[in-house]
Amino acid sequence: MKSKKIFISTYPFGFYNSEPLEILQETGWEIFTNPLKRKLTPIEVSEFAKDVDGIIAGTEDLTPLIYKNENLKIISRVGIGLDSVPLKLCRERGIAVAYTPDAVTMAVVELTIGLMVSLTRKVLSAHQELKVGGWSRFTGKRLGESTIGIIGAGRVGLNVIRILSEFKPKIILINDLKAKEKEILEMLKGKNVNFKLVNKEEIYATSDIVSLHVPLTNKTRNLIGEKEFSTFSKDAFLINTARGGIVNESDLYNALKFNRIAGAAIDVFEQEPYKGNLIELDNIILTEHMGSCSYDCRLLMEKGSAEEVVRFFQGQSLLNPVPEEEYQNQIV
Structure with missing residues (x-):
């Protein structure tokens, strides 16, 4: 399989348990993590991920990235909220979107x-x-x-x-x-x-x-x-x-x-x-948007989002693709 570039925009990731990072590293792909170690602005995301094949994202607004990166194939959300992901635009660009709805x-x-x-x-x-x-x-x-x-x-x-x-x-x-x-x-x-x-x-x-x-x-x-x-x-x-x-x-x-x-x-x-x-x-x-901030929850979200990226590029079906209902909720 051709090597892929994956950017992890959310922070922290793999901090409390390295297993999610190891899942990605075992593929031999190029894995890039958030260098600023804080929540990135939309412009920062679009710059750091301008030529990647996939992104593992937190709550960062991904709209500028999608306009800038014509190579992006998949967005895998660490979490359940989708207000930061322009689903209609993703569909128009043929970008798959996965999330981790049960982990949080x-x-x-x-x-x-x-x-x-x-x-x-x-x-x-x-x-x-x-x-x-x-x-x-x-x-x-x-x-x-x-x-x-x-x-x-x-x-x-x-x-x-x-x-x-x-x-x-x-x-x-x-x-x-x-x-x-x-x-x-x-x-x-x-x-x-x-x-x-x-x-x-x-x-x-x-x-x-x-x-x-x-x-x-x-x-x-x-x-x-x-x-x-x-x-x-x-x-x-x-x-x-x-x-x-x-x-x-x-x-x-x-x-x-x-x-x-x-x-x-x-x-x-x-x-x-x-x-x-x-x-x-x-x-x-x-409080600091910490509803999902328990050790087990972080591991489930991070591991789930990493596994979805691997599944996608290995030609397997996504376990948690964003359902049609969520696309319609954004359009209404």
């Missing part, structure tokens, strides 16, 4: 549940106060006495619901584009958990916690902004471990600053690394 699920679920508890039990406030000599012993609300709204019942959303069911919330309100009642009933069978499929407006108006688990598409960009925040309870919390851009960050800042909602936990941002004014606020927990 439980790591994101665990972070989501942890953020729910941290917000409602005021863990961060207690931590900050104790460090300066205070001892208020903050009182918060258990998940078991809360109304929890879940927007998006895909891989992550369904597993958040499954884990939440063990806390026995007052009720779990669920909104999804697809009819998921049968699937949810089967998952919660025998758990004695109240749930209801509702529209988003009911979730905004009645939930103690609103947790987002939808992809970023033209339909979900700025899904929650000033209008939606005006219907939230002043005691409500918002959690976004899905994608930046789903929540309007400027409107979120105002909602938090003027106490229109009680607090938020945000793991994903429109521009990353995040440098915006949400860092000024005390009623928000900000």
Whole structure:
């Protein structure tokens, strides 16, 4: 087989476990890693990968690269989000796109549940106060006495619901584009958990916690902004471990600053690394797009993305090609 050039734009890769790199190196191909050891800008990606055959990518915007590199044959995403990959353009250029949809699920679920508890039990406030000599012993609300709204019942959303069911919330309100009642009933069978499929407006108006688990598409960009925040309870919390851009960050800042909602936990941002004014606020927990950052999850994602590139150039079928539904979501 003719030698291939593969660029790994995401960082880190193979840092905690070298197996993903070894999978690529065993092919004898030319393997290039991110030389700047940070998230690359779109222009940097397009320059470093201007003549490669394949790219293993994180969340870097790949549009400039696709216009610049006429030789690119495959994009293999380390992760599940596809807002950084222009799928329509890839299809026009004949570029295959693979991703690792199952690898990230439980790591994101665990972070989501942890953020729910941290917000409602005021863990961060207690931590900050104790460090300066205070001892208020903050009182918060258990998940078991809360109304929890879940927007998006895909891989992550369904597993958040499954884990939440063990806390026995007052009720779990669920909104999804697809009819998921049968699937949810089967998952919660025998758990004695109240749930209801509702529209988003009911979730905004009645939930103690609103947790987002939808992809970023033209339909979900700025899904929650000033209008939606005006219907939230002043005691409500918002959690976004899905994608930046789903929540309007400027409107979120105002909602938090003027106490229109009680607090938020945000793991994903429109521009990353995040440098915006949400860092000024005390009623928000900000994390570094780390939903997938567990050792096992990183290994599964990196190994899966490497194996897809090898499969592709060996003439085998991809294990996780991006499905048609994702292409249509970007086009709409």
